[in-house]
Structures are given as C-alpha cells and as structure tokens.
Amino acid sequence: MSRVLIRKLDGFPIEFQSGDAPLGTLLQNAINAGLDEDDYEEQNITDLDYAVLEEDKINQPIRAEQEARNAQKRIRQQQAVSRIKIALNLSDSEIQDLRDALI
Secondary structure, X not given: OEEEEEEOXXXXXXXXXXXXXXXXXXXXXXXXXXXXXXXXXXXXXXXXHHHHHHHHHHHHHHHHHHHHHHHHHHHHHHHHHXXXXXXXXXXXXXXXXXXXXXX
C-alpha cells in the first residue's frame, strides 16, 4: 500500500511514496522540513486512487493554466495582426501572404 501526504486546506498531494515505509513517515518528513503538522494529513492510498488524485489536483490545473496562456497568446497575436493590418492598410489576403512569406 502506498502513502500520500495531503494538504488539508485544498486536498493537494504534497508527497507520495510507495513501498513499505510505515504510515507517518511522510508527515514526519514534512515536520522535519518545517511544515505545520496540523496542516497536513498522511493517508494510505492505492496507486489507482493516487493516479486519480494526481490527475484532479495536479495535471488538470496545469493543463487549464497552459490552455489559458495559449488563449491569451492567440488573442494578443490577433490584436497585433489587426493593428498591423490597419497601420499598413492591408487586406486579409495580403496579411496571409505576409505570414506565408515570413514562415
């Protein structure tokens, strides 16, 4: 059985360990690192349950942040193209030709 150290505030997994170390090892590591014992909880967890927890608390938020950054980047690029188009008095076709030429 594996173990996970979870931040009580938001259920975020701080540390995961598989193997035969006794329950309490991860919490003691956190205390030794200066974390407040009352803010964390160590639990036994199956590898499958940890994979679900990791996806929910780590992977999905990372993907959402990346998607948000990519969306912001696309908006900035569209705004830049619009400004260039207006400043140079270019048509959509001419803008596409310019893009093609620059790539």
